[in-house]
Structure formats: C-alpha cells, structure tokens
Amino acid sequence: MRETILVVDDDPGHLTTLKTLVGSWGYQVETADDGAAAAARVKQGPVDLILMDVRMARMSGIDALKEIKAYNPAIPIIIMTAYSSVSSAVEALKAGAYDYLIKPLDFDALQLSIARAREHAGLKAENRQLKAKLGAGFHADNIIGRSPSMKAMLDMLAMIAPAEATVLIAGESGTGKELIARSIHFNSPRRDNPLVVVNCAAITETLLESELFGHEKGAFTGADRAREGRFEQADGGTLFLDEISETSPTMQAKLLRAIQEREIQRVGGQQTLHVDVRIIAATNRDMTKEVAAGRFREDLYYRLNVVTLEVPPLRRRTDDIPLLAQHFLERFAVKNRKAVKGFSPQAMDLLLKHEWPGNVRELENAVERAVILMTGDYITEKQLPIAIAAAQDGPSPAQPGAATDTAAGPGNRPLETIAREAILAALAAADGNKSEAARRLGITRKTLHNKLKQYGEM
Ligand SMILES: Nc1ncnc2c1ncn2[C@@H]1O[C@H](COP(=O)(O)OP(=O)(O)OP(=O)(O)O)[C@@H](O)[C@H]1O
Ligand SMILES: [Mg+2]
Structure with a gap:
C-alpha cells in the first residue's frame, strides 16, 4: 500500500506542482489549501506525512502543526518556509516539526527529507516498545546542570536533537560546546552512524580543504594517494565543525555550497559526490559581530544558525x-x-x-x-x-x-x-x-x- 502524504499550501500553483512531483516519487498525495482543512483531514483517517507551508492566509502552519501534533504526535510534519522567516522554522521545530525546508524548494532535499522522515517514523515505532521497557528517553546524563539557563538549553537540546536541523552552538571557551554536540548526535536518529569532529582553527586553509573534502591522487605535492574527506566519513552521521568562525572567506564559500547542496568535490577531483550529513557548528565568538564586521558570510551564518544553542558561561x-x-x-x-x-x-x-x-x-x-x-x-x-x-x-x-x-x-x-x-x-x-x-x-x-x-x- 502506498503511503499517504498530505500537502498543505494556500497557493494553488505550488499545490499542483508539489502534488505532481511528490506523486511521481510513488506516494499517494492529498492536498489541503489551509491549516484548518489539514487538521480536519488528519482527524478523518490515517496520513503518513505532512508537508506544510508556514505562512497561509487562514490558519498558520504553526497553529495547524500544534493542533495536529496534539491530535497525533506520530505524524512527521515537514515545514516549508521562506528564507526571510527562519525564526518561524525554529518555532516549528520547537512545536515538533520533523524538518523544515527553505523556499524556493530544492526538490532533491525535499525527496531526501521525506524519505528520512518516513524511515525515522518507522524506527520510532519499532523502538517505542523497547524504549518503554527500558524507560529510556532523551539521554543527557553526562551534561550536568540544573540552573534555569542550563535547563532551558537542555530542553531546547532535547527538542532539536531528533530533528535534522543544522545547529549552531555558541558559548565561551570551556562551556561544554563539544559535549553538547555529542549529545545532539547521540540523541538523533543518526546515532549509529559516525560523528566526525573537525576543528577548523587547528589547521591551515589548504589543509582544511583536503581534510574536509578529501583529495584525489596527485591533487598536490605529497598527495600520493586519494583520501576521503571528513564530509564523506560523516556520511549518514553528523559533522561537527568546531570554531567555524575561524574559517577563511574562500573556505566559507566552499562550506556554504557543501551545506546547501549536500554535495562536495574532492580537491583535484572532477566528480560531484553526494553526502548525507547533519551539520553542527560551534563558535566562541559573537557571530552577529563577525557578520557585521564582514568576517563571516551572512548567508552561511543563516544556513548554520537555524537553531542556535547559547551555552551560558559558568x-x-x-x-x-x-x-x-x-x-x-x-x-x-x-x-x-x-x-x-x-x-x-x-x-x-x-x-x-x-x-x-x-x-x-x-x-x-x-x-x-x-x-x-x-x-x-x-x-x-x-x-x-x-x-x-x-x-x-x-x-x-x-x-x-x-x-x-x-x-x-x-x-x-x-x-x-x-x-x-x-x-x-x-x-x-x-x-x-x-x-x-x-x-x-x-x-x-x-x-x-x-x-x-x-x-x-x-
Ligand atoms: N555541563 C557539563 N557537565 C559536565 N561536564 C562538562 C559540562 N560542560 C563542560 N564539561 C566538561 O568540561 C570540559 C570542556 O568542555 P568542552 O570541551 O565541551 O568545551 P568547549 O565549549 O568545546 O570548549 P572550547 O571552546 O575551549 O573548545 C570537558 O571535559 C567537558 O566534559
Ligand atoms: Mg571545543
């Protein structure tokens, strides 16, 4: 039996395009032209996944999401949002959205996100019984802290860990950023795949490029054999980019492309490689200042800080x-x-x-x-x-x-x-x-x- 995907958008043009596209991937597609209609549809019968616009004339996507989640929290909901309203994406993730996608939609990313959400929902159903038995839920036992600011941070962490969202962790040196990055990975559906850590400040720009993207044999003097980069090693898992603010403008441009397209090229290579990685970045600088001073690309910053975790100083x-x-x-x-x-x-x-x-x-x-x-x-x-x-x-x-x-x-x-x-x-x-x-x-x-x-x- 084919899975049912409900597409919700108040723009009839988008709705038709998405219906055709998603249908061509083998799903049974139903449509709704506003949030209230979507919520009503969910109450009538099984829906396997919802793809929903945030900004709609009558009932907003966020309100609909809350209503649907309250009725049936198991349905994965993917939110579509305009680039200018990333804050609503964060709100959606907090309200339980599985993922968010920025418009105009990247259709490959959409297909991947749907596939992952379905896989995730399947895994969740399988694990539910086991988890109930073990009494297991979110594990952050190794992160100590009961102060209100840490509690708020940990709540946010528990919410975003299972999502696919890119996370930026900001905090002074020694506040526990790496510990938090690990916790996100090990509380995500990617936990059985690698967590790869790269300190962007520790190596020179040229080395960093081949470190991240790998290189082909003969790409530069000393490259006597091909080597896969950190992005490839993290495939299916998480890539933790520590001290991201220390990267050069050239490197930032390359990272933007890799994060946006989930595609990389090895140094000296011709082939474009597809990678499935979740990115977590960390910095001990004030990124808004870095952006304002022109030291950090604004577009990359927005790509990274969909969700920001501020770790308070001790x-x-x-x-x-x-x-x-x-x-x-x-x-x-x-x-x-x-x-x-x-x-x-x-x-x-x-x-x-x-x-x-x-x-x-x-x-x-x-x-x-x-x-x-x-x-x-x-x-x-x-x-x-x-x-x-x-x-x-x-x-x-x-x-x-x-x-x-x-x-x-x-x-x-x-x-x-x-x-x-x-x-x-x-x-x-x-x-x-x-x-x-x-x-x-x-x-x-x-x-x-x-x-x-x-x-x-x-
Ligand atoms: N809340 C916490 N509970 C228990 N241990 C913690 C906590 N926060 C930090 N630590 C410990 O403190 C040390 C420093 O943490 P971590 O390396 O994660 O900090 P960081 O923010 O990445 O620092 P830097 O910016 O210098 O890289 C580690 O040994 C970590 O295990
Ligand atoms: Mg660190």
Missing part, C-alpha cells in the same frame, strides 16, 4: 558550580584512587566566588589538581589554585592577627612551595610523563628536570 549559573564540582570530584577520586568525601565549606565558598574565565574546563582542572594534592578527607582551600584562593575575602595577609587558615592559604606560602606542589601535581596528572607535565606547566623539560633535582625528587 559565572552566570553559579547554581551549577557545586553540582559540577561534586561530579568532577567523584570522577577524579576514582581515577586517582583517593577516598575523598567532599569540599570544606571554605573551599566551596571560593569555588562559588570565582569568576571562572575558563568556565567548566577550568573548574574540572581545578578539581583534578585538588584531588591529586589533597591528603585529608576533604578538599580545602589549600588545594585550590592560587588564582581562586586569592579571590578569598578576609583579613589581609599582612595583618598579624590573621586567622590561621587564611595565613596558611596558597597566597601566603613561599612561591617555591607552591611551585613544587604544582610541579608534582602536573607530574602525577601526566602519569609521570615529564614532557607532558612540562607542557602542561608551560615550562621546558629541562627546567622541569632541574626543579625535580632541586626538590630531591630524582
């Missing part, structure tokens, strides 16, 4: 600090085989007061270091990095009557003692690897060697 969600600190404490206690009970109140106070310019990563590193250095049951302010401990309020060190715990704080001990601790901690963290420890400390291996000798550690 200093704006201090509620999450104790949770994260405890989470890292448990992890590093196990890793370092230490029986740690928790943080002293003074230490927690310092963690809460610190500004965390390096965000969650900085907190993670601070806790790891503290776990390595600690000797008692609790992490105290003594084990926290100098910068954090220095933020402590209280009697000035010069005052003779200063409380003893303050006087013993890292800011009040000889530099050499602190340096010794830092060096030993780095060495422990690097599992005794001296080159790695030196790298982490930002000193040469020779300096590290000399220091260790001086401390009588070797």
